[in-house]
Amino acid sequence: MAQVVAQRFPPPQFTETSHVLPVPTEPAVRALGLEDLDLVVLIAALALVSWLVLRKRSRRGVVAVGIFSVLYFGFWRKGCVCSIGSIQNFAQALSDSSMGLPLVVLVFGLAPLLFALFFGRAFCAGVCPHGVLQDLVLLKPVKVPAWLDHSLRLLAWIYLGLAVVFAVTGGGYIICQYDPFVPIFRLSGSLTMVLLGVSFLLAGVFVGRPYCRFLCPYGALLGVAASVSKWRVRITPDTCTQCRLCEEACPFGVINKSSVNAPAPPRVHDKRRLLVLLVLLPVLVAGGFGLGGLAGGALARKHRTVNLAERIQLEEAGTVTGTTDASNAFRAGTDSVDSLYAQARAVQHRYSVAARWCGAWIGLVMGLKLLSLAIIRRRPDYEADQARCLSCARCYRSCPQELQRLGLPVPEPPKATNG
């Protein structure tokens, strides 16, 4: 339906000149062509890093590709679209059929996972600008105690759950909103976000890649894929001689010690613990489901519609005086207050359902984490943990056999000590 808009002034009637009215220009969409280029660069970089890590075993090469990625995906393409954020597009597209999923997001979301299934986390090593930026500032790595490392890593899974909640309820993309590095790539942003990014980088000088390890939800997914990858990082190019030289080589603390010389753990005790944890798992899931319901209301307040409805309610009740831009815009529109309230209630309902499932998810993640800690695996070699290894290739040169292979001088092995 077309309606003629009221015009205060009539169109001009030129008599002396034959002036033709110009039309507004329509500059072509620049972003889409660049996005196609991004796809090519992404795939090429993934393949190159996989080759450099697994075949060439070259840390220098990984760093070189990494610097390119920071410059290209980070500073030039401003860090968007990225794989981390793409999770939210997937969640939204899967829950809302009217929502489109652009090709670039599809490939950014799936390609690194696919590569991780075969070659490990090549994406983290040298393609993700967020990761490489943190990798480059890591100068004095300190060791994070195992218990702290394991607990902090849970945050990534919780963050993933929350991001999905906000994406499927239309509450926005929190991963993008609270991305600490994008303001650095863009050289602009709110003060809080810039400070957050800078503090992550400062922390990253000592704690290796804090965002990647403890917060990145995509990294968590990549870890799952990489844990069953076909090829993986092997510290030694030959056979492990248990020389222990690589023990401290990983700044992220993901090298699992060989269990060849370790005493066998008492099995009975272990089995009982496993049983307790297996019973605990459904309890945690159910508990999370229950607690999630309580959080739904609080999370919903972030949503635009709920926010606006609350404001309008306050204004209608006369509790607050004055209006906001949003309430003005609402009153200028055609929607009635009642329909706004109804919409807000529907949104709140969606949030409470989503928050319950998110709670259950958090319970499940915690339970599975406890279970995985209770299972003791025997390892013949010193190996990088497949799930947590970021494929940075730092550990290779700690192995005397690798040095031998490269024809470099081999340091004396440390004196054998007990334990």
Add this chain to the structure above:
Amino acid sequence: MRVAVAKGEFMNRRNFLSGGLRGSLLLTLGGVLGAVTGKAKARNTVWQIDPWKCTMCGRCATECVLELSAVKCVHTFDMCGYCQLCTGYFEPDPNKLNTAAENQLCPTGALVRSFIEDPYYEYTINEPLCVGCAKCVKGCTMFGNGSLHLQIRHDRCLNCNECSIARACPADAIHRMPADHPYQFKSRERKT
């Protein structure tokens, strides 16, 4: 020798397990791919402002991730009255109807006024100067025909996954549009 045999055994079992898991994860990825491509529209989309919803709050100038916003003022000339006293161009109660800076509403002098014939003046936008502050849009919409309005210019827009102006827009005026029709200009006929 015993170590070697034991090693071989559990490596095989692990390889078998991880192969199976890898296969199932591949299937999962394939399932996700199928689900999203089956449901999703294959069309690419870009962000755009609905000029009829815009409340000229000025956030477009400040919220864009680009230092100089991708939002610019555009002019639908066939809606314009070509007024001599343009309320989008001049400050309220200007000293004189001339192009002196103190008379102009535009803080950057991006709106260009040129004489066509008595009493008609044409107003064009010098896009590199425009910051998208909507001051002229407000003047034009409140007291004139509303022919000046804001649009996201796609030679500049980065097409962020989530437009940060859309997040801040109080009127929810920024939405995704198909990339083959990336502009939503105003016209005398308002389509509803």
